[in-house]
Amino acid sequence: MSRTLTVLDSAPVDHAANAAAFNENEARVDWHNESLGLMRAKRDRAVEQVPEWEALRAVASSIKEHTLSHLDEYLTMFEAAAIANGAKVHWARDAEEHNRIVHHILVEGRVQYLVKSKSMLTEECHLNAYLEERGIDVVDTDLGERIVQLRKEPPSHIVMPASHLTKEEIGETFAEHLGTAVGLSDPTELTAAARIHLRERFLRAHAAMTGVNFAIAETGGVVVCTNEGNADLGMALAPIHIASMGIEKLVPGPAELAVFLRVLARSATGQRVTVYTSHVHRPEVGQALHIIIVDNGRTEQLGRPDFWRSLKCIRCGACMNTCPVYRRSGGYSYGATVPGPIGSILSPGIDLRKYAALPFASTLCGSCTAVCPVKIDLDAQLYRWRQIVVDAGLADGFKTVAANVGARVLSNRRWLHGGGAIIRIIMKLIPMNVMRRLSGSWGKTRDLPVPPGESFSSWYRANRPAKGPP
Amino acid sequence: MSSRDVILAAVRAARPPAVARPDVSMLRGATVDLAANFTAACVVAAAEVVTSVRADLDSLIAAAYAANGRQVSAMSTTSEGVTRPHSFSDTDVFVCEAVIGVAENGAVWLPLSRLRYRAALFLATNVIVVLDRARIVNDMHEAYRVVNVAEEEFGVFVSGPSKTADIEQALVIGAHGAKSLTILLLDE
Structure with a gap:
């Protein structure tokens, strides 16, 4: 596998x-930890209200695995239907080609x-910078994305792009760029x-x-889910709509779509469904609809037996909120571009x-795997990437x-027992504040345990009962 | 080779072992009181539900937003005429009728033919959606069995007014779209 990396x-x-x-x-870390923990709690409450949740996850996972294992067929099926609907379909091998197509349109x-x-x-294609260099005025309209765009920062979370900022910091940004009152x-x-x-x-x-x-x-058709209504205002008003999608976004039909719409918002924000779930099938009279299908490394990931399942991801962000x-x-x-557990199994590819x-930026606790609505084995893939990183x-x-x-x-055995004895002596002789630095x-934030007088083995030899358990 | 053919060839070469298409027909939640569940879900989504009869429709709309700025109705027998979508930017109240409502999440299905003026749904400050009480389905599985989402240019499930939590996860109603959504749940 490493040869394809x-x-x-x-x-x-x-x-x-x-x-x-x-x-x-430290105060900021606590605040960040708690505010994302709140999203995790909201997700839990939403999920508890769906008795068939585990069945939904299992089916969602199989649908994605089925689609990915027949992806060439579904891509051509989608293309033919979209063209018949009056959309213009473009294909981009990488970010550069994607950006060129957008600019050309x-x-x-x-x-x-x-x-x-x-x-x-x-974001992955760095489209904004590409277009701005060519004189196009690009405005991100999702509130969180607009905030980070004004600050010239990338998003820090895939669902809540400005979740790293306090309301006071956002207030300062707005005062500077939108002319709101200072404070x-x-x-x-x-x-x-x-x-x-x-x-x-x-x-x-x-x-x-x-x-x-x-x-x-x-x-x-393409489906766009938002809460703010920003995608719809753009699509309904502008004469040209360009929809960009990775090859992994396909689902077979509307019956399968229903399954994902039941798990996406519940996993992301604890809502039952997003406010707007918009289905675009044909351009309206006087409008043009462009769909760009992008690879940019996804076919490579699809060919990796240990990692192709990472492409099941529906970008809910639940793995981040719990990590x-x-x-x-x-x-x-x-x-x-994509942080957190899912990013750490996508990015090394x-x-x-x-x-x-990144595969080491994890405790391997498995909480991400437990909340993933499409059952990606994130912790197992993180562990596998570690092995590849070490081998390389x-x-x-x-x-x-x-x-x-x-x-x-x-x-x-001899090294283990000898090493243990040496460490017990060292820990007794060297003061704790020096030991802490050596560890x-x-x-940094923990005390080392008080070393025992002897090893368990020697204690057991001295204390074991003559025969059998007492 | 075109990029299309390069990508498709790469996908074919990379195909994981085949996984069968799962049966999703058995997925459905337990059906209880559809109207009660729908109403409860709307409340969670911050929509207001008014229950009444269709004969009272005009007075209900008038009561909800009496002489309050520009009103655009997709249910009206008169047309707004062929205009740019931008012309609806000063709409205070937009009225339309949904095809179905979904009990599990309070969403209503609004295809283009029911909207007539698509942009008005998103530009209006307040939106009123009329829904026949007999047209509530249990969940999204049933919704996609009842509705053909590919039939029209555009269709949208709407659940509550527009909202955001992008500033410190504080929920704010009325991000870019409607600031209020009222569902008139009517018996014929």
């Missing part, structure tokens, strides 16, 4: 260092103002200001871009060297040495 030249992400920087502000349509609804794919930080008033600001952008846009939550192979590492290290610590640290010689040097020493000591990052 791309190892590109780029600065590796140091997740541990990024997380340490995030943790310098905009130039042909003489588009100067583009409004976008949330699309992690266009205004009430979420309702800030949202009202954004509504007025973005309404004007919707009305002047020449084209609207959306992502695609689901593409229906049998009918050639004890994400919640305490923040979305930016991953240095990838894109660039192993750059993202070698890309693991953190200290971890490699420690693991090798550990393996050597633990596999040899690496583990000891």
Whole structure:
């Protein structure tokens, strides 16, 4: 498998260092942890109200596995139906080709103002920068995305892009860019200001871009789910609609779509369904509908026996909201378009060297796997990526040495007993504050245990009953 | 080779072992009181539900938004004329009738033919949706069996007014779309 991996030249992400920087502000870490924990709690309450939840997850998982294992057939079925519906279908092998196609459509349509609804794919392709360099005015219209766009930051979460920011910070951004009163930080008033600001952008846009939550192979339609109504305002007003989708967004038919719509919002925010679930099948009179189908590394991931199931993801973000590492290290610590557990199994497939640290940004507790609505075995895939990272010689040097020493000591009885005795003596002789420093990052926030006088083996030899249990 | 053929060839080469298409026909929740469940789900989604009879429709709409700015009705016998969608940006109240309602989540299905003025649904400050009480289905599985979503250019499930929680996860009603959604649940 490792022969198909791309190892590109780029600065590796140091997740541990990024997380340490995030943790310098303890109050902020607590706030971040709790606010994402609240989303996890909302998800739990929504799920508890659906008695057939586990059956839904199982079926959702099988539908995705079925579709991915027949993906060429469903892609061509979708294409034929979409063309028959009057859509123009484009195919892009990579981000560069995707961006070129979008720009070409905009130039042909003489588009100067583009409004976008949330699309992690266009983030992945760095589309905004590409278009802005070519003179297109691009406005992200999802409130969270607009906030981070004004701040020139990428999203830190795939469902709540500005979840790393406090309302006071957002108030400062709005005061600077939207002219709201300095010191205004009430979420309702800030949202009202954004509504007025973005309404004007919707009305002047020449084209609207959306992502695609689901593409229906049998009918050639695309489904877009939002709560704010921003995708719909863009699509309903602009004469050109461009929908970009990864090849993995397909579902066979409407009956299967129903299953995903029941699990998506409940997993994401604890809602029963998103406010708007829009189905676009044909352009309206006077409108043009473009659908861009993008690979950008997905076929490579599909060909990896251990990792193709990562493509089942429906981008609900539940794995992030529950992850004890994400919640305490923040979305930016991953240095990838998609952060958190799902990002950590997708990103190494894109660039192993750059993202070698991400499979280790996990406690392997399995909470992500437990909440995933399409039953991706995230913890198992994280563990598998660790092995590949180590085999490729890309693991953190200290971890490699420690693991090798550990393996050597633990596999040899004499070394194990001798090592234990030595460590018990060292721990008694060296003061705790020095020991803590020697224990690496583990000891930063923990006390080491008081060493016992003897090992369990020697205690047992002295205390075991003469024959059999008492 | 075109990008299309390159991608399809790569997909074919990468195909995981075949997994059978699962049967989804058995998925359905227990049916209870559809109207009661629908109403409860609407409340969760921050929509208001008014129960009445169809004969009272006009007075209900008048009562909900008496002489309150521009009203656009997709149910009206007169037409707004062929206009740019942008012309609905000053709509205060938009009225339309749903095809079905979904008890599990309070969503209503609104295809283009029922909206007539698609942009008005999203530009209007307040939206009133009329729903025949006999047209409530149990869940999304049933909804997709009853409705052909590919029949028209556009169709949307709407559940409550537009909302966001992008600022500190605080729920704010009325993000970009409607600030209020009222469902008139009518007996014929």
